[in-house]
Amino acid sequence: xxxxxxxxxxxxxxxxxxxxRHHFATSDWRNLKECGTLQLKFKMAExxxxxxxxxxxxxxxxxxxxxxxxxxxxxWWIKADTTPKPDDEEIKSALMQVxxxxxxxxxxxxxxxxxxxxxxxxxxxxxxxxxxYPVAAYTAALAPHHLGDGQFKxxxxxxxxxxxxxxxxxxxxxxxxxxxxxNGMLGFFGAAGLTLDKVEEAIVCLQNSLKDLPYGxxxxxxxxxxxxxxALVDLYLKYQVRLVSASAYMGLxxxxxxxxxxxxxxxxxxxxxxxxxxxxxxxxxEIAQQFLSPPPEKLLKxxxxxxxxxxxxxxxxxxxxxxxxxTAEADSGGHTDNRPAITLLPTMLYLRDRITRKYNYAHEPCxxxxxxxxxxxxxxxxxxxxxxxxxxxxxNQACVExxxxxxxxxxxxxxxxxxxxxxxSADMFEMGVKVQVxxxxxxxxxxxxxxxxxxxxxxxxxxxxxxxxxxxEQRILQARFEQAWQETKRFFETRDPGQIERALDNxxxxxxxxxxxxxxxxxxxxxxxxxxxxxxxxxxxGPAMGAFNEWVKxxxxxxxKNRKTVTVALNLLFGAAVQIRLNxxxxxxxxxxxxxxILKPLRFSEINSLxxx
Ligand SMILES: Cc1cc2nc3c(=O)[nH]c(=O)nc-3n(C[C@H](O)[C@H](O)[C@H](O)COP(=O)(O)O)c2cc1C
Numbered sequence: 001x002x003x004x005x006x007x008x009x010x011x012x013x014x015x016x017x018x019x020x021r022h023h024f025a026t027s028d029w030r031n032l033k034e035c036g037t038l039q040l041k042f043k044m045a046e047x048x049x050x051x052x053x054x055x056x057x058x059x060x061x062x063x064x065x066x067x068x069x070x071x072x073x074x075x076w077w078i079k080a081d082t083t084p085k086p087d088d089e090e091i092k093s094a095l096m097q098v099x100x101x102x103x104x105x106x107x108x109x110x111x112x113x114x115x116x117x118x119x120x121x122x123x124x125x126x127x128x129x130x131x132x133y134p135v136a137a138y139t140a141a142l143a144p145h146h147l148g149d150g151q152f153k154x155x156x157x158x159x160x161x162x163x164x165x166x167x168x169x170x171x172x173x174x175x176x177x178x179x180x181x182x183n184g185m186l187g188f189f190g191a192a193g194l195t196l197d198k199v200e201e202a203i204v205c206l207q208n209s210l211k212d213l214p215y216g217x218x219x220x221x222x223x224x225x226x227x228x229x230x231a232l233v234d235l236y237l238k239y240q241v242r243l244v245s246a247s248a249y250m251g252l253x254x255x256x257x258x259x260x261x262x263x264x265x266x267x268x269x270x271x272x273x274x275x276x277x278x279x280x281x282x283x284x285x286e287i288a289q290q291f292l293s294p295p296p297e298k299l300l301k302x303x304x305x306x307x308x309x310x311x312x313x314x315x316x317x318x319x320x321x322x323x324x325x326x327t328a329e330a331d332s333g334g335h336t337d338n339r340p341a342i343t344l345l346p347t348m349l350y351l352r353d354r355i356t357r358k359y360n361y362a363h364e365p366c367x368x369x370x371x372x373x374x375x376x377x378x379x380x381x382x383x384x385x386x387x388x389x390x391x392x393x394x395x396n397q398a399c400v401e402x403x404x405x406x407x408x409x410x411x412x413x414x415x416x417x418x419x420x421x422x423x424x425s426a427d428m429f430e431m432g433v434k435v436q437v438x439x440x441x442x443x444x445x446x447x448x449x450x451x452x453x454x455x456x457x458x459x460x461x462x463x464x465x466x467x468x469x470x471x472x473e474q475r476i477l478q479a480r481f482e483q484a485w486q487e488t489k490r491f492f493e494t495r496d497p498g499q500i501e502r503a504l505d506n507x508x509x510x511x512x513x514x515x516x517x518x519x520x521x522x523x524x525x526x527x528x529x530x531x532x533x534x535x536x537x538x539x540x541x542g543p544a545m546g547a548f549n550e551w552v553k554x555x556x557x558x559x560x561k562n563r564k565t566v567t568v569a570l571n572l573l574f575g576a577a578v579q580i581r582l583n584x585x586x587x588x589x590x591x592x593x594x595x596x597x598i599l600k601p602l603r604f605s606e607i608n609s610l611x612x613x
Pocket of ligand 1: 168171281331334370393539
């Protein structure tokens with residue numbers, strides 16, 4: 001066996017393989033070259049080499065050996081002071097000790113847990129040992145903080161590759177963002193739909209409480225209110241909010257590029273530093289392409305012409321992608337293209353690779369996954385497909401820190417997979433954009449769709465046939481149209497007065513604003529729990545909620561009052577680690593009598609004590 005073959009094989013698999021050599025005694029390498037046998041000595045409690053790396057090494061050497069070199073290579077467990085245990089409960093418990101590797105042997109066709117001191121990879125039976133067993137399967141230690149991309153976690157100062165996604169109107173509340181930040185995760189405050197004053201309040205609150213801990217704010221595309229998007233960017237720059245989640249973009253905008261580029265400079269070592277970081281959230285390839293590329297020349301020129309950025313900033317802008325990282329958003333709550341995660345993520349990963357090869361960035365953007373992640377299995381699938389991190393939404397809305405009423409959270413706790421549907425969105429109503437909302441227990445989706453249909457078919461409210469007009473005023477607006485318009489006007493007087501002028505000139509626009517006001521207020525009714533408007537609650541929600549409810553059935557997390565953002569997050573990550581380890585063993589051909597009850601939710605303290613080892 002040639003040491004060269006093995007070294008190059010390892011290099012393909014383990015990115016930091018050059019470090020591996022330092023972990024082995026030189027004699028091991030000589031041994032490997034000369035005798036074709038590598039002995040890896042593990043101290044089970046105090047592992048000499050990182051267990052996950054050792055896993056790749058053993059697997060790869062074994063594979064190389066079997067495929068290319070010899071058919072006789074095998075790993076052996078050498079008995080010390082314990083005996084193999086063909087006990088299902090022991091195996092289950094070992095799998096949950098995620099900070100420890102698991103070795104299984106085969107005792108007359110039954111998997112048996114082996115614990116001991118020495119594992120040998122050898123072509124021949126280990127010499128001079130009293131008792132040894134072939135290792136039938138092995139899985140590495142894999143704790144929640146091992147999951148995901150290290151570069152991503154480092155870039156944002158995180159322990160876990162986990163994002164609590166932004167939910168509009170402060171549903172992702174300051175409390176939720178704070179809990180995420182204090183526990184090594186990242187939360188994005190739900191700034192969309194709020195006034196600038198409210199966003200400012202949230203910035204001050206989080207900056208005071210979190211200081212240098214991670215947090216971010218949502219920067220949502222507002223095609224109907226371009227002035228508002230600029231004002232929000234100015235606010236973020238004023239307060240040095242250094243990380244935003246850019247979402248709902250249908251193309252890059254001037255304020256977004258301005259945010260990204262303002263303050264870009266070289267440090268003393270010549271590295272290009274972007275003060276303002278963006279994690280983009282997209283569901284379309286053409287938008288992802290724009291975020292993964294440097295800012296467009298056209299927009300840079302506009303910013304230069306307006307003297308909003310300097311020449312130096314424009315020059316450096318060409319060296320960085322618009323977004324530091326990119327979340328591929330599959331079928332989700334709120335705005336969604338209903339893409340399947342299983343097809344979307346690989347496409348985004350290929351795209352990222354192609355574009356970063358083209359621009360040769362100093363820092364490659366990471367690609368994470370959102371949409372439908374609500375169970376350990378879906379979290380495991382995301383990481384298995386190569387997601388650098390995961391982002392959740394729907395499941396957090398049902399948590400106690402969410403800025404929604406208890407009435408809404410109780411409804412969410414009852415949701416099943418098919419209890420969601422698409423309905424017109426308030427912010428992009430005229431464009432026919434839809435959002436995914438809760439169907440069960442509310443009439444919102446039906447009523448909002450009716451309003452959109454009327455908007456499409458008539459040029460002004462008075463053109464609508466009398467019976468339908470009456471119906472809209474009676475059941476949906478619960479006011480005469482004129483009265484509803486007066487209320488709508490009052491809202492836009494402070495938010496965006498230009499809209500009122502347009503509406504006075506254009507009755508179709510006036511009708512759109514009144515209908516949009518109903519859509520906007522309906523989500524506020526869900527937030528405040530307005531009892532007289534329970535049937536009009538607009539609750540953004542994806543099929544993730546039903547999957548989550550099914551998983552937690554019968555556990556302490558079934559009760560809404562026990563759902564805490566960080567407990568849910570840690571359970572998803574912990575469960576994903578267990579699931580990946582279980583899969584690893586099964587893929588090596590071991591039949592394990594372990595069902596999905598191994599993934600049942602655990603209390604925060606229970607997980608932490610399992611992670612203490
Ligand atoms: C109630 C709710 C409100 C949301 N509001 C926003 C928002 O304002 N901005 C945004 O970028 N994403 C928003 N989202 C999307 C989430 O941030 C996240 O991307 C999505 O929920 C992930 O998919 P999931 O719902 O399947 O977990 C919202 C989602 C929900 C459920």
